[in-house]
Amino acid sequence: MRRRIVATVAGFGVLAAAAVLLAPLAGSTTISLSRAFDRSIPFADNVDAQVFFVARLPRVVAAALVGAAFALAGAVFQALLRNPLASPDTLGVSAGATLGAILVIAFHLDISAFGVSSIPVASFAGSLGAFGIIYALSIARRRGTSTTVLLLAGVALTALLSALNRFVTLIADFTDTFRSVRWMMGALDVGGYREIMAALAPMLVAFAIIFSLPRVLDLVSLGSEAAEFRGVDVKRAERLALVGASLSTGAAVSLGGPIPFVGIIVPHIVRLMVGADHRVVLPASALFGAAFLIVCDLAARTLFGPVEPPVGTVTALIGGPFFLWLLFKRQR
Amino acid sequence: MNTTALPAAPATSDVILKATAVSFAYDRARTVLEAVSVTLRRGTILGLLGPNGSGKTTLLRLFAGTLVPARGEITIDGARLDSLSRRALARRLAIVPQETHSAFDFSALEIVLMGRYPHLGPLELEGADDVAIAREAMRATGTRGMESRPFATLSGGEKQRVVIASALAQASDLLLLDEPTASLDLGYQFDVANLLRRLNRERATTMIVSTHDLNLASALCSELVLLKGGRVLAQGTVEAVLTPANLRALYGIEADVSVHARTGHMTVVPLGRAE
Numbered sequence: 001m002r003r004r005i006v007a008t009v010a011g012f013g014v015l016a017a018a019a020v021l022l023a024p025l026a027g028s029t030t031i032s033l034s035r036a037f038d039r040s041i042p043f044a045d046n047v048d049a050q051v052f053f054v055a056r057l058p059r060v061v062a063a064a065l066v067g068a069a070f071a072l073a074g075a076v077f078q079a080l081l082r083n084p085l086a087s088p089d090t091l092g093v094s095a096g097a098t099l100g101a102i103l104v105i106a107f108h109l110d111i112s113a114f115g116v117s118s119i120p121v122a123s124f125a126g127s128l129g130a131f132g133i134i135y136a137l138s139i140a141r142r143r144g145t146s147t148t149v150l151l152l153a154g155v156a157l158t159a160l161l162s163a164l165n166r167f168v169t170l171i172a173d174f175t176d177t178f179r180s181v182r183w184m185m186g187a188l189d190v191g192g193y194r195e196i197m198a199a200l201a202p203m204l205v206a207f208a209i210i211f212s213l214p215r216v217l218d219l220v221s222l223g224s225e226a227a228e229f230r231g232v233d234v235k236r237a238e239r240l241a242l243v244g245a246s247l248s249t250g251a252a253v254s255l256g257g258p259i260p261f262v263g264i265i266v267p268h269i270v271r272l273m274v275g276a277d278h279r280v281v282l283p284a285s286a287l288f289g290a291a292f293l294i295v296c297d298l299a300a301r302t303l304f305g306p307v308e309p310p311v312g313t314v315t316a317l318i319g320g321p322f323f324l325w326l327l328f329k330r331q332r
Numbered sequence: 333m334n335t336t337a338l339p340a341a342p343a344t345s346d347v348i349l350k351a352t353a354v355s356f357a358y359d360r361a362r363t364v365l366e367a368v369s370v371t372l373r374r375g376t377i378l379g380l381l382g383p384n385g386s387g388k389t390t391l392l393r394l395f396a397g398t399l400v401p402a403r404g405e406i407t408i409d410g411a412r413l414d415s416l417s418r419r420a421l422a423r424r425l426a427i428v429p430q431e432t433h434s435a436f437d438f439s440a441l442e443i444v445l446m447g448r449y450p451h452l453g454p455l456e457l458e459g460a461d462d463v464a465i466a467r468e469a470m471r472a473t474g475t476r477g478m479e480s481r482p483f484a485t486l487s488g489g490e491k492q493r494v495v496i497a498s499a500l501a502q503a504s505d506l507l508l509l510d511e512p513t514a515s516l517d518l519g520y521q522f523d524v525a526n527l528l529r530r531l532n533r534e535r536a537t538t539m540i541v542s543t544h545d546l547n548l549a550s551a552l553c554s555e556l557v558l559l560k561g562g563r564v565l566a567q568g569t570v571e572a573v574l575t576p577a578n579l580r581a582l583y584g585i586e587a588d589v590s591v592h593a594r595t596g597h598m599t600v601v602p603l604g605r606a607e
Contacts, residue, residue: 001457082435212455219446221435228398229429230502231422231450276436279457 001279008280012287019291020064023298024056054192062190062255063297063311064290067262069203069252071289072210074263075270075281076245077131079217080238081138084326085151087264088127088249092157094260096130097123097253099161099168102180106172120202124250130157131246186259186312188297199255202247207286209244213237214278221276259293259312261319266292268326347410348374348506348538349395349425354404356390364390365562367404372540377532379553379570380542383583386559388542392508395540397421422450425506426499430514432491434483440494441479444470447502462501469500472535473527489520493527500531507531509541513548521545525552550574550598558582574598580606 025033029051035041036052043049070088077086077093088094100122104110109118137153169180190196216237219227224234249263266289267281274280296314349372356365365387372378380388393399394406397413406413408424416424426447434443444466445458452458458466470476473493478486486494492512499507509528513521525548531537543549549556549570556573558565560582566573579587584606592599 005457079435084435215449215452215454218438218442219449222432222443222446223429225398226429226432228418229396229422229427230446231419233418271436275442276434276438277442 008274009283012284016287016291019294023060023294024052058192059188062188063293066252066256067289067293068286069248070262071266071285073245073248075267075285076241079221080241089260091134091154092130093127093249094258095158095161097127097250098258100126102168106168106176120199120251120254123254124247127250128246183257185310186257187310188256199251203251206244206248214282217278261315265319265322351406352404354401356401375536376554377539379549379556382559387562392510396427419450426502428499428509430511432495437482439480443483444498444501447498466501469497473497488516489523507539546600
């Protein structure tokens, strides 16, 4: 088992590291990796290094963090609800986080206290609230929790929250509206490292919680009673997983907006490659999620000529068909 | 006899599991179990019979510690159940539910290894000895050959045997089985019954088996408890308990009970509804 974990982390780690290092090279100005890392040239004179570290790397790092956070949240939601179609987007959790963030922007509550910005906090509250609703429903119908009911509830909740999001955007003034709309499309040109640091703390807490749970998630995916019979404190585990996945989603949304489909696609692709055991699925999802979103963002900013679609468009273009394929596969 | 590395229990007294005057209700309106006393002796198979809703599954959950009795007490090897942690109890007894589904594509070996959960620390990985125990449990249940097959692709009977292997890897000497053959066809019912009998004979595995199959119960069990409306209607040896009068009281059925000539087991043939 240890060898399997090490091999997985190494393999996906190399992939993610390569994505982080190579993605900043592409763009309107061509730069070279060796020149960017050439310490003999002073930073002030090294244009390649400036483009690499100042102009492009923050965006790539943001993509990596957001991708990892959505992928981990998706993997946890899927195990917790024993449902492969569960994800931050399909359950309305992303929409809840978006509502939290947009309320803060629209009503100018964007303050920070003790180094914690209010946007990630509001996103977390929104995602926790949304998942709380879905989760209460799944517990109420524990005997034979129906996939259809949960997903329908997710659809209804997403529609409701999106309507609220649009309404709040509409009544906000023009500059806020522009900011909100861009946010809702999902965008990773976050600015600089300061914005990343604001989301990093809640993200790291979420990751620490999630990475304490892999074995419990394996057992819970057999059913909560089956897990209890094997000695799992299911209530405590479910509460932890809920907080971890919601916090992860909230932090990701506060940084990059509700970028769709990463949370559902990545865990599935990873499971096809490494199997079902969450001790490999979780690290692989985080690393592959990072690489996946970096590549999607790279495609968004390089492939479409003069227009640059939001990265959410690219993940949706890939994710939409994938989701349909998954549904068809389950029908059979 | 027992030459294996499966986790063994400390042998104390003859009585392994004991419920004394246990009552339970899910809500105030309806009492599910009323003053039920059951004693399980080491090395025996106890059959739990009763119509739907008679409290069989509830009693198993109480023994498993996932429910707590409102009155009365349950002890395992003389220790009160509520004095043990969830993990400590899971190391002592394992439950085989009627059916097991996995949301993801775990292999059969991975399912069996999940039985090792209560034996490991929170982030501890299974070691070579855990894998050896899992493989031994698979050998004992005749599932060694399906080790790397996805659990979801196994047949009903194969799945049930893999789940029994998982239970053995968890707690090899005390299994509680909830209608283990209910969703299986005749061939698989026979396989599972045979497996349980063999585990009991060769490893002295103690079991409680709840079932609706009277012939399975008489062929497998050394003792029976008949539950009706949450109370014990009768308990004792198969011969003493499996009588036409008890079956009439239990199911409202007139039945012929006789000793089958070739197997020597009691067989029950329902004749009709009791007037």
